[in-house]
Amino acid sequence: MSTVGELRAAGYQHQPLRTEMRENLLAKLRAGEDPWPGLHGLEDTVIPQIERALIAGHDIVLLGERGQGKTRLLRTMVGLLDEWTPVISGSELGEHPYEPVTHASQAAAAMYGDDLRVSWKHRDERYAEKLATPDTSVADLIGDVDPMKVAEGRSLGDPETIHFGLVPRSHRGIVAINELPDLAERIQVAMLNVMEERDVQIRGYVLRLPLDVLVVASANPEDYTNRGRIITPLKDRFGAEIRTHYPLELDAEMAVIRQEAHLVAEVPEHLLEILARFTRNLRASSSVDQRSGVSARFAIAGAETVAAAALHRATRQGEDQAVARVVDLETAVDVLGGKIEFESGEEGRESEVLTHLLRTAVAETVRQRLRGLDLALLVDAIEAGAMVTTGEQVPAREFLAGLPVLGESELYTDIGDRLDATSDGELAGAIELALEGLYLARKIGKDTDGSETVYG
Known part of the structure; x- marks a missing residue:
């Protein structure tokens, strides 16, 4: 017409x-x-x-x-x-x-x-x-x-x-x-x-x-x-x-990250959950200026940063698949601090606040995802002198090869099943989450030297 x-x-x-x-x-x-x-x-x-x-x-x-x-x-x-x-x-x-x-x-x-x-x-x-x-x-x-x-x-x-x-x-x-x-x-x-x-x-x-x-x-x-x-x-x-308001439920927060983030590597669900919990912890913190808010873009940029860290590692170390791990979360904290407005009394403590709230988010995710799983064999092996080395440039296969032998135990497989891990990169990320959870529960120690982290 x-x-x-x-x-x-x-x-x-x-x-x-x-x-x-x-x-x-x-x-x-x-x-x-x-x-x-x-x-x-x-x-x-x-x-x-x-x-x-x-x-x-x-x-x-x-x-x-x-x-x-x-x-x-x-x-x-x-x-x-x-x-x-x-x-x-x-x-x-x-x-x-x-x-x-x-x-x-x-x-x-x-x-x-x-x-x-x-x-x-x-x-x-x-x-x-x-x-x-x-x-x-x-x-x-x-x-x-x-x-x-x-x-x-x-x-x-x-x-x-x-x-x-x-x-x-x-x-x-x-x-x-x-x-x-x-x-x-x-x-x-x-x-x-x-x-x-x-x-x-x-x-x-x-x-x-x-x-x-x-x-x-x-x-x-x-x-x-x-x-x-x-x-x-x-x-x-x-x-x-x-x-308007920020998402009231954790699932909605994660859905926003999945939808909006442009990821150059695989970021497992448990890492998205950590980033979502991290963001929500910041919104509840008295150290953060809540009048300016903590944008959903914070978690989105965090997911994109850990994905970039995974691709960077895979490229440099010759990995077949780029999968983000817990160790990559530190790279996100390093660059995201500028997106947060802190209260005036927190000057000089910004990094400390971010690190504390990130650890809280990791601990909450471990409790949710690995609840009921007995990690005693892994704790015993580390207490007996075994050490596990990881880091932002440690490839997944090298990390897995350095894990202590637990006899005929299926613990590593059970951890992977809990987190739907089907590849070496995903399994390494799942076990790394368990180790970080044990460290935060003060059952094992952790020493970070530059880009290398040793659980022992």
């Missing part, structure tokens, strides 16, 4: 944006389809609030600390738009052929009638995102007079001299503003008419454009005092203010 006449003949019905999103959301819910793929840990808290807000047709502001999935939530709303929608060909604001709103489109509709040309826009093109910065101007968001058009001979009173900003260009779509408090207050004032009266004001022009746009925004609650604030009249115009 390439003309308005063909659209009408086909019985095409136009729906306002909010109606379109409401109907598509309800259709997904009826069909049992997840409208929010890739979002974990928010199913029973944040997402129902967002769904109710969209059904009500409200503009939304999400409040939460960094790394809580606010931007992903906003971008996922695109999936509630129709996949394709008709627009007037060449129209600046992507207007619907049945409802032209600019002077130029209205003139074209009057001239061509049912022969008005129609193009089709994909839903991805109906989402616009702006990171609010202090230098953002009214022209960026709303628009301004275009001096080039004036120079072409148009008069200043001609509406066609206006260059529209991001919000009008998002007509019939979603406009997302990240870190809204960073917008200067005078810029926020310019949004008031857009969100209530749905018109725009540009240098004295009052254009009664019936903008059909959903405004969504994100903000860190601390920004109200640190860098800026959302002015009260603008807050009042958002129909829904929704607080």
Whole structure:
């Protein structure tokens, strides 16, 4: 269908944006389809609030600390738009052929009638995102007079001299503003008419454009005092203010890491669990500034770092398979400290705090994964003088070859079975976890010298 006449003949019905999103959301819910793929840990808290807000047709502001999935939530709303929608060909604001709103489109509709040309826009093109910065101007968001058009001979009173900003260009779509408090207050004032009266004001022009746009925004609650604030009249115009949060359950935390981390080597499940527990311990620590939060990106970057350490070792030592082990966790701590904001009284103790909380996470994982497994034979062998050497450059086969012989015991196999180890690298990682657990339980000793670690 390439003309308005063909659209009408086909019985095409136009729906306002909010109606379109409401109907598509309800259709997904009826069909049992997840409208929010890739979002974990928010199913029973944040997402129902967002769904109710969209059904009500409200503009939304999400409040939460960094790394809580606010931007992903906003971008996922695109999936509630129709996949394709008709627009007037060449129209600046992507207007619907049945409802032209600019002077130029209205003139074209009057001239061509049912022969008005129609193009089709994909839903991805109906989402616009702006990171609010202090230098953002009214022209960026709303628009301004275009001096080039004036120079072409148009008069200043001609509406066609206006260059529209991001919000009008998002007509019939979603406009997302990240870190809204960073917008200067005078810029926020310019949004008031857009969100209530749905018109725009540009240098004295009052254009009664019936903008059909959903405004969504994100903000860190601390920004109200640190860098800026959302002015009260603008807050009042958002129909829904929704607080986000970090995953409440360990499984959801691990699911986020699996989904978001780009791993260059195999990272076993028990290491992902350690990183997830490590992150959650940091969020509960009084040594960490909880106002800035501990982002999910911390654990994601940690998983990517241990995977890189495994690939580095496999490449240098000629291993067939790169598998991350407990020894690689230290490499993550070395580079992730800068992602955490510590309380002022902890200056100089940052490494100590990180190391302690990582060891706590390892101990918790050992208790969970190896509960009920009798490691007494391994402890006895080490107490009898056996030593086990590992390190970030010790290959898995060399580590396994250096393990003490336990007679006919199947202990090493049992440890591997508990952690689903099927290769030398995975088995080495599983036994290394058991050794670290014994060390943390003070049943064996450990000495680290440079890149080499000896349990004995």
